[in-house]
Amino acid sequence: MNENTLSNIKNNKADKHFLIYTWGCQMNEEDSEKLSGMLQTIGYNKTEDKEKADIIIFNTCCVRENAELKVYGNLGMLKGLKEKNPELVIAVCGCMMQQDGMGQAILKRYPFVDIIFGTHNAHKFPEYLNRVKQEGRSILEIWDKEEGIVEGIPIDRKSDMKAFVTIMYGCNNFCTYCIVPYVRGRERSRDVKDILEEIKSLVSKGYKEITLLGQNVNSYGKDLNPKISFAKLLKEVNGIEGVERIRFMTSHPKDLTDEVIDVIASCNKICNHIHLPVQSGSSRILKKMNRHYDREYYLNLVKKIKTKIPNVALTTDIIVGFPGETEEDFNDTLTLVKEVEYDSCFTFIYSKRKGTPADEMLDQIDDKIKHERFNRLIDTVNCICAKKNKEYVGKNVEVLVEGISKNDESKVSGRTTTGKLVNFIGDEYLIGHLVNVKITKSQSFSLTGKQI
Ligand code: SAH
Ligand code: SF4
Ligand code: F3S
Numbered sequence: 001m002n003e004n005t006l007s008n009i010k011n012n013k014a015d016k017h018f019l020i021y022t023w024g025c026q027m028n029e030e031d032s033e034k035l036s037g038m039l040q041t042i043g044y045n046k047t048e049d050k051e052k053a054d055i056i057i058f059n060t061c062c063v064r065e066n067a068e069l070k071v072y073g074n075l076g077m078l079k080g081l082k083e084k085n086p087e088l089v090i091a092v093c094g095c096m097m098q099q100d101g102m103g104q105a106i107l108k109r110y111p112f113v114d115i116i117f118g119t120h121n122a123h124k125f126p127e128y129l130n131r132v133k134q135e136g137r138s139i140l141e142i143w144d145k146e147e148g149i150v151e152g153i154p155i156d157r158k159s160d161m162k163a164f165v166t167i168m169y170g171c172n173n174f175c176t177y178c179i180v181p182y183v184r185g186r187e188r189s190r191d192v193k194d195i196l197e198e199i200k201s202l203v204s205k206g207y208k209e210i211t212l213l214g215q216n217v218n219s220y221g222k223d224l225n226p227k228i229s230f231a232k233l234l235k236e237v238n239g240i241e242g243v244e245r246i247r248f249m250t251s252h253p254k255d256l257t258d259e260v261i262d263v264i265a266s267c268n269k270i271c272n273h274i275h276l277p278v279q280s281g282s283s284r285i286l287k288k289m290n291r292h293y294d295r296e297y298y299l300n301l302v303k304k305i306k307t308k309i310p311n312v313a314l315t316t317d318i319i320v321g322f323p324g325e326t327e328e329d330f331n332d333t334l335t336l337v338k339e340v341e342y343d344s345c346f347t348f349i350y351s352k353r354k355g356t357p358a359d360e361m362l363d364q365i366d367d368k369i370k371h372e373r374f375n376r377l378i379d380t381v382n383c384i385c386a387k388k389n390k391e392y393v394g395k396n397v398e399v400l401v402e403g404i405s406k407n408d409e410s411k412v413s414g415r416t417t418t419g420k421l422v423n424f425i426g427d428e429y430l431i432g433h434l435v436n437v438k439i440t441k442s443q444s445f446s447l448t449g450k451q452i
Contacts, residue, residue, distance in 0.1 A: 210245070
């Protein structure tokens, strides 16, 4: 896509505004940044005020049932806005729309919605916007398959210091609980050249931290010709002058190679942090989840990482209450969490997703048991994370300052290479700089320090 494609649609909309609500992961965040970029290119302005908006977009997520419930809850509120302002254009897009029959169901239940589109045709939004105005009726267009990658879409990034750069789209793993492969399509890697150019351009605009994104970054490049490994890409990015920090997510444990671990250990700009979702500590459940590794493999991998990358921070995702999970399986998760000593964990209660194999499994777990296990897991996780944070007290760390502290205007806040949030007394001019800080206090989810 180039600016000319969009400028054909451009006309005078200086006083027209849009508002995008985004649910879900960084993939959706990035899509919203692109929608925002396209709308600004065709002359619209951003607003935070829904009463002022001429276009409202809901970018939806369906990874768990509660993500969908939030969307339904919020769609109701739009009815009143549309009644007040019949010119308002309401669009709904994102992963939830990629599910069979969902677009039709939304239109039936919320007939005031003007445009519905999916994850594969988001770049067409400006066209749909024009059409809906000309035709005066709702548009429902969802592509059920991914096409090639569309490069060159303008991106309006949320931060002017940290940027997410998608290196690959889609997922081939089909974990039995997960809907992502069905709504995001198969793995497609972006060309190395496009990725490096984007990062160079970000650096020239003052960006300091780059996070490489994909559902499983470790399989980056397998579909390219010639093939290139994720480790090679990391090295290339590390070589770009002006990049201060490099992060990446997510790493599927089954594909995390020694080569990647060695590159993280040897490249100075790659952060000492790996997000390594384990999902369960029970080999039996991991097999049912189709994760392609067992407890022993995972623990060995962790051992290897900790040996090669001293002071590395490990974070993870865990699901409790997967079909067939026994008390013994759940205990395996608790003991694994204690053994690995994660720096932080994202914990989820298993949620049935239509169309996934786990949804059909007959041994679903009772809600009460799921919640009870979830609470026990949280207690264990919190205890370990607080202990990990305590280890920082008295240490000197390097913090990339991101902004004024949320709770105290005399402080600034930023993150360590290991991803820890640090607050310390300091001025605004530190924003965007790497600052040495001595940690004086630890809380459950953040650290306090003093500039040295
Ligand atoms: N590609 C990434 C993350 C995908 S979604 C990965 O493989 O790690 C983020 C997290 O949501 C997953 O890691 C998993 O822990 C959780 N999740 C996915 N489907 C779920 C479901 N049906 N119920 C509960 N949690 C789920
Ligand atoms: Fe879902 Fe598994 Fe793919 Fe992650 S790797 S997006 S959990 S199917
Ligand atoms: Fe949700 Fe789609 Fe991400 S389902 S978690 S927004 S890929």
